[in-house]
Amino acid sequence: MKELTIARINNVDVVSVVKDGEMLVPIKPICTAIGIAFERQYTKLKEDETFNSVITLTVTTGADGKQYEMVCLPLMYVYLWLGSINPKNVSDEARPFVSKYRIECAEALYAHFAGTSKREREQNQIEIRLLEEINGLTEDMQRTKNELRQKKESLAKLRTERLNPQLRFF
Numbered sequence: 001m002k003e004l005t006i007a008r009i010n011n012v013d014v015v016s017v018v019k020d021g022e023m024l025v026p027i028k029p030i031c032t033a034i035g036i037a038f039e040r041q042y043t044k045l046k047e048d049e050t051f052n053s054v055i056t057l058t059v060t061t062g063a064d065g066k067q068y069e070m071v072c073l074p075l076m077y078v079y080l081w082l083g084s085i086n087p088k089n090v091s092d093e094a095r096p097f098v099s100k101y102r103i104e105c106a107e108a109l110y111a112h113f114a115g116t117s118k119r120e121r122e123q124n125q126i127e128i129r130l131l132e133e134i135n136g137l138t139e140d141m142q143r144t145k146n147e148l149r150q151k152k153e154s155l156a157k158l159r160t161e162r163l164n165p166q167l168r169f170f
Contacts, residue, residue, distance in 0.1 A: 003061055009033035009094075016075060017060045024058050025078045026070035034098060035091025042071055044084075051077060079105065
């Protein structure tokens with residue numbers, strides 16, 4: 001297993017473990033860094049159907065340099081878990097950072113989901129405009145073809161009259 005330091009929170013290194021190609025993050029060092037009870041968070045994770053299905057026990061290095069079996073989340077889920085932490089439950093020094101993080105989570109989620117809808121609406125509007133332009137050009141092309149056909153008929157009639165003169169009395 002490969003370990004990587006992925007963050008430093010309140011002077012506590014957060015080390016991830018790469019196991020079977022997946023980056024796992026122990027939650028206890030994060031709890032310690034932001035001043036919340038690990039036991040409460042572990043219970044919360046076990047009771048949540050999303051987190052319960054992805055938490056694992058993995059051997060990793062603790063802050064003291066020794067190997068411990070720790071509760072870990074895949075990195076992808078750490079962001080969601082951190083966004084679920086109530087700033088009122090963290091240490092005074094971590095509160096502004098947790099509050100700011102939650103706002104960033106809300107902004108990121110909004111940008112992703114509302115942005116997708118906005119992009120789809122914009123693309124739909126562009127598609128409608130292009131279809132209208134294509135329809136207009138098709139109509140213009142049809143008018144041009146009709147005009148061209150009429151001009152060719154007039155030219156053919158003129159040539160026929162010129163090449164085949166007939167007397168006319170009236």
